[in-house]
Amino acid sequence: MGSLTRSIARNVAIAVIVIVVVVGLLAAAVLLRQRGGGEVTEIKVGVILPLSGKLAETGADLRDGIEFAVDQINSQGGVKACGGVPITVVWGDSAGKPETGASEAERLITQEKVVALVGAYQSAVTKTASEVAERYHVPFVNPDSTSPALTQRGYKWFFRVTPHDAMFAAQQVEFVNWLNQKFGNQIKTVAIIHEDSEWGSKVAEAWQQAFTQAGYQVVKVVKYHAATVTSLDSEVAALKAANPDLLLVAAYVQDAILLVRTMKAQNFAPKAVLAQDAGFITPSYKEQVGADGWYIFSREVFNWDLLEKISRLKEVNDAYKAKYGKDLNGNSARDYTGMWVLYYALEEACKKAKPSDLDAFRSALRDALANLNIPGDKLIMPWRGVKFDANGQNTLGQGIVVQMMEDGKYYTVYPEEFATKEPVFPMPPWTERGG
């Protein structure tokens, strides 16, 4: 046998082996695909959160909220309409990246065969992950992203439980109207200062629109770049010159501290300052501004004193604290609520379809979410309830307005049914304060 024939024979042999192996693997793949089926012993829900990466710490908080809700649901008998089967969470880590969020969504849907997805905190990740869910016709419950754009996409399978930034702006107008009613129309002009990333810019845009529409005069809008800002002297001077009755602020932590200090240094005290949570509610802000932060209002989603107002919340928080050694916060409470919302929908869906027929069940679950109407007293959030509009936005959610009082703590002042203190208005000038 010549060397040429031998090498051809060898090549053919290798080719045959490769083809046989590949065909074998494909057959195995087909068999793998047939797995599952039969009686359903659990209802699988996929949860996508930033469990690693820069936002891992927030992710851990969110995860605790979900875990705790599922523990409670399962210990009170699981999903009763489906024969009391427990809910099982399959975790997906987005690593804080939109592409990872999308591929985790696909894995959870097709490989883990979850009935619904919950997540994903960052608006960018929620965008891609919910897009995958929309294509696969899987309900996506979003408890925690506030970009208004998410519910402007016309999706049929997307349900956002939390209020978004534009709703917050509308509510802030209502709050200012309320202040005016209470204290005799003292607020007529408004100025805005905001950091210039997507969040701050979008918030400022919404404010400008909402306040102008409500008949207030926006006299000045100032922006700055939070990552590099070292002085706000000229910004505050410009605001002072415009002399607004109300100052609206969208700031992160260091810039919020800088702003308050500069306002004091330049003796600039409008009748009220209303901030958009973020920097203003962080522990390091409260620590560093001390008494200078008194009387400043901030829009919030959650506050410690709600425990006194919402009896369900106190109960839940006590149990949560016993287990995790920390109080619920705006993040864990919202994800906790999101899981319960999904649970109520699961009970309804179980009456219409069986989880073993996955497509029919997902579709029944979508309809159940769309028709859901949960009253406020079943929730731990300061909301009027949960009811989704055609875009999947919960229309009954709302924020609260808190004000820092003279003990350095924030108290809820609005809406009235959740208020624990009367607002202090107008803000006393800097010269008339001690310290």
Place this chain on the structure above:
Amino acid sequence: MRTGWSEIARQALSLPVLVAAFLLVVTPFGLYLADLPFIANMMFLSLMYAIAAMAWNLLMGYTGQLSIGHAVFFGVGAYTTMILVVYYDVTPWIGMFVAGAVAALVGLGLGVPFFRLRSHWFTLATIAAGEIFKLVFNNWEYVGSSAGLQMKIVPEGKALYYLQYAASYVYIYVALLVLAIELVVLYRIVTSREGFYLQAIREDELAAKTLGINTFKYKMMAMGISAFFTGMAGALYAVRYHFVEPAAVFDVITVSTYIAVAGIIGGIYHFAGPIIGSFIFLPAAEYVRVTIVARFPRLFGLHVFVLGVVLLVVSLFAPDGILGWMEKRGYIRRRRVIEV
């Protein structure tokens, strides 16, 4: 001197290449049948990074110019595809190639000032370019500033035109197609006279100049081609995820650095090194992240630490990358095309 088409065809039809190509084509189908989207996504990412790393290596391994700013071309490619489809209804099938062309133009534009800089100064300039582009896109309202752009979901009948499929398997084939085109183009270049000019520049730029090689011209050529295919890799990102945002596509770590690391791990002095590197580094990184996050959920960032240790070990024991190490041990033949 230039390798003819028949030579490329002969090499392309050699058994190992055929087997590898056959496996690459069959695997996604198998993954689809077995419903294993996690592995399918790994494969897509590996291919996307392989395309970018191969392009990056034309500058690094062949021309000796280290760029840690390839996110510029990746991001520009991703955005070009996205802008064309969102604002002008141009199919990504065309958009991908336009994306490559725009990225190449950007590459040539940057090349003019950057190639006045030598070695580490060039590298620093590329890092700076990456950050500048991220900032610009973050503040550019037309492209959605920091919120980015997302494609609308189209009816299923238009899936092929808009390249919108729910499953990731389809995109693996698109990526394979791009990689195949890239391999042919790059192979033809590196085995040509120009390819040897590039290697002469890498070995000793002054000597190359003395021999009459227009070093600026050939460095620009390498830059343009490198940027073109990196832009196409970015286009694949946009096509696959239907979404772009500056934080994701201009990232100095997950784009610029990963591309370089994949190339270095595989071996920059081997034609196929970056492909091997991508197929090892990305799955390894994902596997480590997923395992560690599941096992130690409270130790944030431990996976990055583990990855760092792995990189350190590779750089200590296989400084020439995996193919370099295999060559030293005699497992593979030294390739004719890149005599060092």
